[in-house]
Amino acid sequence: MTNITEPPPNDGEAAAESTGARYQFPRWANYLFPTLLLVAIGVFTYIPLLGTLAISPDTRAVGYQPAQPVPFSHALHAGKLQLDCRYCHSTVEYAAFAAVPPTQTCLNCHAAIKSDSPKLALVKEGFETGNPLRWIKVHDVPDFVYFNHSAHVNKGVACESCHGRIDQMEEVSQAKSLSMAWCLECHRAPEQSLRPREFVTAMGWDAQTATGKSQTELGAELAQDYHVQPLHFMTSCSTCHR
Amino acid sequence: MSTYQEERIPFPSPWRLVKELRLRRPPWWLVALLLLVVIGTWIPLTLIYQARQQTSRLPRIHFFHDMDHQPKFGPQAAHPWYVDGRSMRQPIEGTIARGMLEHDQEYLLGYVTLDGTRASSPTRFVATLPERLSADSNLLNRGRERFGIYCAPCHGVEGAGNGPINQAAMALKEGKWVAATNLMTQMIRERTDGQLFQAISDGVRSMPSYRSQISVRDRWAIVAFVRELQQTLPVAAEPQEASSTASASASTTPATVP
Numbered sequence: 001m002t003n004i005t006e007p008p009p010n011d012g013e014a015a016a017e018s019t020g021a022r023y024q025f026p027r028w029a030n031y032l033f034p035t036l037l038l039v040a041i042g043v044f045t046y047i048p049l050l051g052t053l054a055i056s057p058d059t060r061a062v063g064y065q066p067a068q069p070v071p072f073s074h075a076l077h078a079g080k081l082q083l084d085c086r087y088c089h090s091t092v093e094y095a096a097f098a099a100v101p102p103t104q105t106c107l108n109c110h111a112a113i114k115s116d117s118p119k120l121a122l123v124k125e126g127f128e129t130g131n132p133l134r135w136i137k138v139h140d141v142p143d144f145v146y147f148n149h150s151a152h153v154n155k156g157v158a159c160e161s162c163h164g165r166i167d168q169m170e171e172v173s174q175a176k177s178l179s180m181a182w183c184l185e186c187h188r189a190p191e192q193s194l195r196p197r198e199f200v201t202a203m204g205w206d207a208q209t210a211t212g213k214s215q216t217e218l219g220a221e222l223a224q225d226y227h228v229q230p231l232h233f234m235t236s237c238s239t240c241h242r
Numbered sequence: 243m244s245t246y247q248e249e250r251i252p253f254p255s256p257w258r259l260v261k262e263l264r265l266r267r268p269p270w271w272l273v274a275l276l277l278l279v280v281i282g283t284w285i286p287l288t289l290i291y292q293a294r295q296q297t298s299r300l301p302r303i304h305f306f307h308d309m310d311h312q313p314k315f316g317p318q319a320a321h322p323w324y325v326d327g328r329s330m331r332q333p334i335e336g337t338i339a340r341g342m343l344e345h346d347q348e349y350l351l352g353y354v355t356l357d358g359t360r361a362s363s364p365t366r367f368v369a370t371l372p373e374r375l376s377a378d379s380n381l382l383n384r385g386r387e388r389f390g391i392y393c394a395p396c397h398g399v400e401g402a403g404n405g406p407i408n409q410a411a412m413a414l415k416e417g418k419w420v421a422a423t424n425l426m427t428q429m430i431r432e433r434t435d436g437q438l439f440q441a442i443s444d445g446v447r448s449m450p451s452y453r454s455q456i457s458v459r460d461r462w463a464i465v466a467f468v469r470e471l472q473q474t475l476p477v478a479a480e481p482q483e484a485s486s487t488a489s490a491s492a493s494t495t496p497a498t499v500p
Binding site for chain 2: 084
C-alpha cells in the first residue's frame with residue numbers, strides 16, 4: 001500500500017500496521033492533520049480580523065458619552081425647539097474653536113423658563129459666582145492636530161458631518177471616529193460632504209431632496225464656488241499638523 | 243519507502259488525500275470540539291459589535307499618546323493656578339485692546355449721549371442705519387440669517403412673536419416669561435433704527451442683552467432686515483390681544499433705556 005509520508009501520525013500508523021507493532025495510532029489520529037490545517041487557516045484569518053476590528057477607532061472612540069455636570073438635552077433644544085447651533089456656539093463661524101456658551105446664554109431663556117428647576121442649579125450658581133461649568137469635552141482631537149471650525153463651516157461642511165445627529169441626542173456622544181483616516185476620507189473627496197453655507201447647521205439635510213442635484217454634482221459646484229483647496233493641499237501633512 | 247518526489251507523482255489533490263487516508267467520519271468529539279471552537283470565536287466578535295452599538299462612559303482607548311498632548315492650554319480649558327479655574331483670562335476691566343478703540347458712538351450704541359459714554363442716558367436715538375453701512379442685499383441677507391439664529395427662536399421667522407421658544411414658554415405657563423413682542427405692530431414700526439439696535443444690545447424687559455452674542459455689524463444687519471420685513475408684511479394688531487399679559491404691552495411704550 002502506498003502511503004503518504006508527510007503527516008507523521010499517518011506514517012506511524014501505516015508503519016505500525018505493516019510491522020504489527022504493539023502500539024497502533026488510534027483511528028482519529030488520521031484527522032489530526034486536516035483538523036490542524038483547518039485550525040491554522042482559521043487562526044491566521046481570525047486573529048488579524050479580530051485585531052483590526054478591536055483596535056479600530058470605530059470601536060474604541062465612537063460612542064464615547066461622558067457624564068456631563070448639567071443634564072443639558074440637545075434633543076430638546078436643537079431638535080424640538082429648533083434652536084440654531086450658532087445661538088449658543090456663536091464663535092463657530094469666525095474662530096477655530098466652537099465655544100461652549102457661557103452660563104449667561106443659558107439664562108437668556110432660563111432666567112424666566114424653568115428657572116427653579118434643580119437641573120439648572122449649577123448653571124445659576126456658575127452665573128452668580130462666576131465660576132465656569134466644567135463640561136467634559138466629547139469631541140477631542142489630539143493636540144497636534146490643528147482643527148479649525150470656521151474653515152470647515154464657511155466652506156460648507158455641515159455640523160452633522162462630524163458631530164452626527166446632535167438634534168436626536170439626549171446626551172451627546174461621539175458619532176464619528178475622528179481618526180486621521182476618517183478625516184482624510186473627506187479631505188480626499190470633499191464634494192461628498194459639501195452643502196450650501198446657509199444649511200450647514202441643518203440636520204438631516206439631503207442634497208437630492210433639497211436641491212434636486214446629486215451630492216457629487218452639487219459638491220463639485222460648491223467646491224468651486226467656495227474655493228475649496230486642491231487635493232495636494234488638502235492631503236498635505238502641514239495642513240492639519242502644525 | 244518511495245515518496246511522491248521519487249515516483250514523480252504530483253502532490254495529491256484533497257480528494258485523493260481523503261481517499262488514501264481512508265477518512266470516513268471523524269469522531270464525534272472532534273467535530274464537537276471544532277464546533278465549540280468556531281462558536282467560541284463568535285464571542286469576541288459579539289463583544290466588539292456590542293461595543294460599537296452602545297455608548298460608553300469610559301474614556302476612549304488611545305494607544306499612541308505622542309500626538310495627544312502639547313504643553314499648552316487650549317481654548318476654554320481648565321487651569322490649575324487660577325481661582326476661577328479658567329485658562330482664558332478676561333481682559334482687565336476698562337481696557338481696550340490695541341487697535342480696537344471705536345469712537346463712532348452712533349454705530350456702537352445706536353444713540354448719542356451728552357458725555358459720549360454708555361453710562362449716561364441717551365439724548366438722541368439714531369434715526370436710520372449708520373452711514374458706514376449700506377442697506378444692500380449683503381447686509382439684508384446677513385440680517386436674515388442672524389435674525390433666524392438669534393431672534394426667530396422667540397420672535398418667529400416673520401417677527402410675529404410666535405417663535406418655538408416663546409410658544410414653549412407660553413405652553414408651560416411660565417409666570418416670569420413675558421411674551422415675545424410682535425415686531426410687525428405699528429408701535430415697533432414707529433421706533434427708530436437706533437432704538438431697535440439699542441434693544442438688541444441691551445435687552446428689553448425679559449429679553450436679555452445680545453451684545454456678547456451678536457457683533458455690532460450683525461446687530462445693524464438685523465435692524466435692517468426687520469425694517470425690510472416690516473415693509474413687506476402687513477401691520478399687525480397691537481399686542482393687547484396678541485400677548486397674554488397687559489403689563490407687558492404697557493411697559494413697551496416708553497423707550498426702555500439703561
